[in-house]
Amino acid sequence: MTKRRSSRALWAVSLSLTVAGCLEADEATLRNPAEAVGETRQAAVTQGIRDKVIVGYQGWFTAYGDGSPTERWSHWSAGVYRSNEGVPAPGHQTFDLYPDISEYAPGSLFQTGYAPLGNGAPAKLFSSYPSDVVNKHFQWMQQYGIDGAAVQRFLTTDGVFMAHRDSVASKVRTAAEATGRLFYIMYDVSGLSDATFLQMVKDDWTNQIVGQLHLPSSSRYATQDGKPVVSIWGLGFTDRPGSAAQASELVDWFRGQGAYVIGGVPTNWRTSSGDSKPGFTDVYKKFHMISPWTVGRYSTDADVDNFKNNYLLPDLAYCNTNGQAYQPVMFPGFAWYNWNGGAKNLIPRRAGALLWKQATNIRAAGISAAYIAMFDEYDEGTAIAKAAEDSSMAPTNQYFLTLSSDGTYLSSDFYLRLSGKVTRLIQGLDAPTSAVPIAPSNGPVWFRTGGEETDAALTWTNTIDPTGGGSQGVTGYGGTGGVDFRAVSGEQAHSGSRALRITGRDTQAGGASFSYFKAYDVHIPVHASTRLSFWTYPQNSLSRHVTVDLVMTDGSTLRDSGATDLNGVSMHPGADRGTVNAWTQTKSQIGQWLAGKTIDRILITYDYSPLTGDFRGFIDDIEVSD
Template identity: 50%
Template sequence: MKMIAVKKIGLYSLLIVALASCSKKEAAISPEKEAMANTKNITTDILRSPVGDVVGKLVVGYQGWFGAAGDGSAFNSWRHWAASGTPAPGNQMFELYPDTREYLTTFQTGYGNLGNGQPAKLFSSWTSQTVAKHFQWMQQYGIDCAAIQRFGNYLYVDSRDKAFRDGIVAKARNQAENYDRKFYIMYDISGWNSFQAEIKTDWTNAMQVHTNSTAYAKQNGKPVVCIWGIGVSGRPGDVTSWTDVINWFKAQGCYVIAGTARGWRTDATNMAAYHAADMITPWSVGTFSNLAEADTYASVMQADVAYLDSRGQDYQPVAFPGFAWSNWKPGTAQNMIPRLHGDFMWRQFANIRVKGIPSAYVAMFDEYDEATAIAKAAENSSMIPTNQYFLTLDADGIACSADFYLRLTGDGARMIKQQIPHTSTHPTAHVQASTSTKKLIVGSTVSLTALVNGKYVCADDGGNSPLIADRTSAGQWEKFTIVDAGNGKIALRSLANNQYVCADNGGASPLIANRTVIGSYETFTEVDAGNGNIGLLADVNNKYVCADNSGNSPLIANRTSVDEWESFIVTTY
């Protein structure tokens, strides 16, 4: 099968093989020399446009392009995991194996079992729960916005391709609304020879309708659209067609981002197109491969933003965690651009902050093909097939949890937005504190028995009434799924109505399962209450959940210490 889309790859990635050995020298560089700048050298934020849904925010690129046989999509076949047929040893196009433990629907591959003995399965982007899980992660880990990739080269050639891509955008819209995230359309003109006319048709007839969503990203009051490939080598078009398309979108009332090559500022031939855009986002993936080169690129960013600021244009630099594609491109190096257990991407975040740039684009959220995904991935050999090489997060000698790069990205976003101080070394723990003594394990289904009266906590009336400990047996109303709320905290989703338990009214009202998204009201920390029991600390007011009045009153988070009324017995199913 012909490759279904020309991917955004680093413009110099084929040269990186010769540079790969440089990354191995990082350990010899002293921390003092690695620190590019300290706090006193931070540039004041350069804000040409006010903070909106893109400026002053962290955006992730969202591919949404994986398919599987039996997923019910228009293709109903494997896509992107393999060029054709079932992914199996020697037949794959992806480098980084995903962590599939939180997907409710997965599809059997042709690989041997994982190292932990579990069958080797993969997700499909078409499955609605997959998209819901991804946007839930975005919310939990502090990612503001998703740029939904829309490749146009087959949109008007194969009706199945259009149906698949239209469906992904619709699913992303729904979940962005559900999880209070923003999204926008990011067209990729790679291989799209007729883009100048068809992109206008596609926007008018298919995509513009999504700007009606409350979740559609707006900047300067205008719906955001990005066109990637402007001035990029090997992409169709010229300065005339690119400028025409940018100006057409602006005439539709859009805020237009131009996705360009790294060296756009010295490209005089196409400068008219760059000048026409509202924002420039240069593609830097694969153009540097170690910390020293990342620091060199910081000076490029500084010059870029200064030039654009002088013209009244915005700037969105790209950060990426690493790069490799040996399974797709045999003969290239494994772990080609090492992630350096987070140091590589954090250096980029730190440099963005030092240069006073308030915005960033992370490439990518779900790009397992070229190992740039920040979404949850295999931690070690126990989570990949035993009979095929895949990159794992411990490749650089330090164990990292599956969600490490989501947590790292969230911390990077907070630093760039000045919510936490600048630091040249990342504050993100590679592995969160041991959960070996935890009772509320993410992904498990549990019931809670109040120690004070020995009765089960119930989401009464199918979840329509507050939680109360008054039941003698555990059925659907008395069971909860434990969901990761980030940073070692959890949320409880009631099986009664599939909604999250909320410490309503800032904790002043009883707990009730009536929320569809996780925020501070729905976030709790498990604490050890002794003798194998647990307490629940509400994030919203830092108080403990209590089975008040010896369990005769609804649960409420209003206590400052844990005693019998604040202790619960966990039963896992």
């Protein structure tokens, strides 16, 4: 895969899966944001980047009405200058992963043309232009233990575009200084011409970055060996501008300015093959630090290990021999279905397993620095910043990737929490583990699913739980086959188009008739405030006994705990629940009976003895929260 951007400074990527970036709030507010449960704030990061984990920061999203010089929508969609034309709407978007918008100030959110989110909230999107948005992003970096950011710098003769980039860069400086994060400029030569890129980069550094914005004079601007850090991405790529002579001149020029220069180079830089132009070997040797692009180069754990053996370790040895530092690139996953087509969830994140595997390989190689692509890249679905957890946090009339699209419910801050652990692992502060070392959620929502394609998926389908209840006296609907449990689409749904369904026939009047199906494998701590909620739709009287049950790690169950719902109705499936041919919500403060225990499995069940006959019941929108 090759990192690409068009002349509009949009990202694009050519995929190959075989081998297979003036403070308005006062400083006191910036330094004391509300913290996530279980997270702590990181002290100011020391200078030097050879032992730091850096994230790529785009800061490029705009919206019409945000006050930015661009005066249009960009990166969420292709907007029209000084117009709301091109507002993001179904079929008109250039991003794949929907952000979590719940923590942004109302004035930084802008109405789209999408239907409301699954939770009923208006479908809005943030702009990167307001100071409070940049502040929020750097607060997250501090809160979750991320060292700093490489600020993406694209160049163009469009003065409006450059004015926006200058403003965001200045706001990054202020936010970095307030939160103790490091930052540095990362030039991307994409979209520039052979004839102009060399002078444009030199002029921008001299006149804007140093002369006008004074960024390197910031106490938080990254330095190494007393030199201000600058990264240049794209030199040597087969589809990027610049001859070897031009590239060499640019690197030499920055070194002459006293800079520490990082090279964002092709994957095959060391062999000058594949995505690398030939004849660039001497150019690559001029960089103080080498950072080869890896996004899209692998997907499975086997791919990651192959990459380690064929690229990571040989690259590191080469750098050590030539006295260069090494900054490998990691990414959490990739998708651009809404923008460039291809499969949905093209490179799955695997609930953090892909990012963690890369990190463990980097740690095993003894490398103490890394670059995570990217912090806010919602366009190609590589963002680690807070994102929609599931269908409840995305528009109902347009597909968007969510963090639960891999089938496991994840909180919106999951990849921020994991990136903090990645940082500690690579820096040798935590011991490596084979499994992802964090919980899917730290609350207050511990689990939620509506069964949609971007929600947590069933762990088991049509599988009786022998230790959780088993099955007796029940056969298939209509008297043929066996009782059946599965997710279905297009029959009944409380929200979206999917729900869970049990169908069967109770054959034992007056005897024990029940079927307990395993549905979701979880590990959820129960507190005094923990509540279970779900919706049921019974199609006849017997179906009022289709419901949700819980099995705890100690073997106890919700049904036998004595728990009731908020109306005083027993949570045992033998109690009548809901209204025939209507959706009814059940809520139970289960913490009153189960506090101190841990939920091990969520079951979907039928259990009733007095009558016989067919039953068909639906369940939707299950949630466990505090």
